[in-house]
Amino acid sequence: MAGFAVALAAWPSGILAEDFPARAVRIIVPQSAGGATDTFARAIGQKLSERWKQPVVIENRAGAAGVIGTEAVAKAPADGYTLLVTYEGSQAINPSLYEKLPFDSIRDFEPIATIAVTPFLLIVGPQTKANTLQEFLTLARANPDKLNYGSAGNGSVNHLLGEMLKVEAEIRITHVPYKGAPQAISDVIGGHLDSAFASAPSVIASVRQGLVRALAVSSGRRVAISPETPTIAEGGVKDFDVNPWWGIFGPAGLSPSIVSKINSDVAEILQELDFQELLAKQGATPLASSPEEFRALLAKDIAKWAKAVKAAGIKMN
Structure with a gap:
């Protein structure tokens, strides 16, 4: 039964x-x-x-x-x-x-x-004097609050990736919120913004065209869409892994x-x-x-x- x-x-x-x-x-x-x-x-x-x-x-x-x-x-x-x-x-x-x-x-x-x-890519424009993540972090530490980064808006993944990098790398850079990631990317290209985190598909074309430089990828491993771009962890920020x-x-x-x-x-x-x-x-x-x-x-x-x-x-x- x-x-x-x-x-x-x-x-x-x-x-x-x-x-x-x-x-x-x-x-x-x-x-x-x-x-x-x-x-x-x-x-x-x-x-x-x-x-x-x-x-x-x-x-x-x-x-x-x-x-x-x-x-x-x-x-x-x-x-x-x-x-x-x-x-x-x-x-x-x-x-x-x-x-x-x-x-x-x-x-x-x-x-x-x-x-x-x-994953997301950390990008910089032609006016930013950094070709690697290490150079970017050194520049930020030497100029606290002088460099900035854009995002798709307050509370967006782009924004919080920047805040995570600030905490983990112990740097001070200024957040500039936009109404969407495309506007932030455009201002990086135009030299009005120092840097931004952008999803790989939204910015990879600009990277390949040389309009922006990808300093690092947010994931724990390099990615096929941009295999030459090192990870943030490889750049010295231990255990950083956001994918x-x-x-x-x-x-x-x-x-x-x-x-x-x-x-x-x-x-x-x-x-x-x-x-x-x-x-x-x-x-x-x-x-x-x-x-x-x-x-x-x-x-x-x-x-x-x-x-x-x-x-x-x-x-x-």
Whole structure:
């Protein structure tokens, strides 16, 4: 009788995984159309639709640094038919930026699968007298508060990377927020700004054209899109490793069998050559992980970014 009870308890989740999805699945993207998050969501959505023989609809709900779209998923039914594709900047940074979030980034979500990672490059313009990270740090230490760096806005990954570098390298450089990364990159090119952190895909063309110099890459290892660029750790800032991820979440309480199915399907997609080529064009690298590994990664990154936010003294309403 006990064995029958155990089997009966296991039956619903097995059926759910076997039958899922039986209808259209909605993926909410908490950023605007056209960006990296939207690009990755549409690419993975198309692949999942082909596998599942069901429509996968992408819905952009931008606003409040990703909070609006993320909240919608947190409050959705935990049935697998509403998913979230987001990135480290929203899921791991917002808990420290906002005093009152309408959700908990860990407790209210089921981490399902990571998709990719994309590093950032520290760039300088032609007027900045530094050809290596070591020279840049030496210049900054000799001229405290004189050098500046641009970002996509207060609380952005670009901004916090600069704050992390300031803390870890013990330098003082001035932050200049812009309304978007392209404007900051443009001012580096034009000589109005000394430096900036920019995602590899957004700035690699300018690096290759010689409009800016890439002094270092934020990830712990060199990257294929710019293999000649050393890491920040190689430049003397020990253990510096920031390589923001993109991934898929569901509402808390989602059936483990559905989580496992989606994770397995995504892992297989990440091995497909055409998908890897799409990521490579974005300067991204596939990142496969188990749901448990993804949860641990999120918790680690929330703590990492909390340190940077505290150092920067940033709070958003």
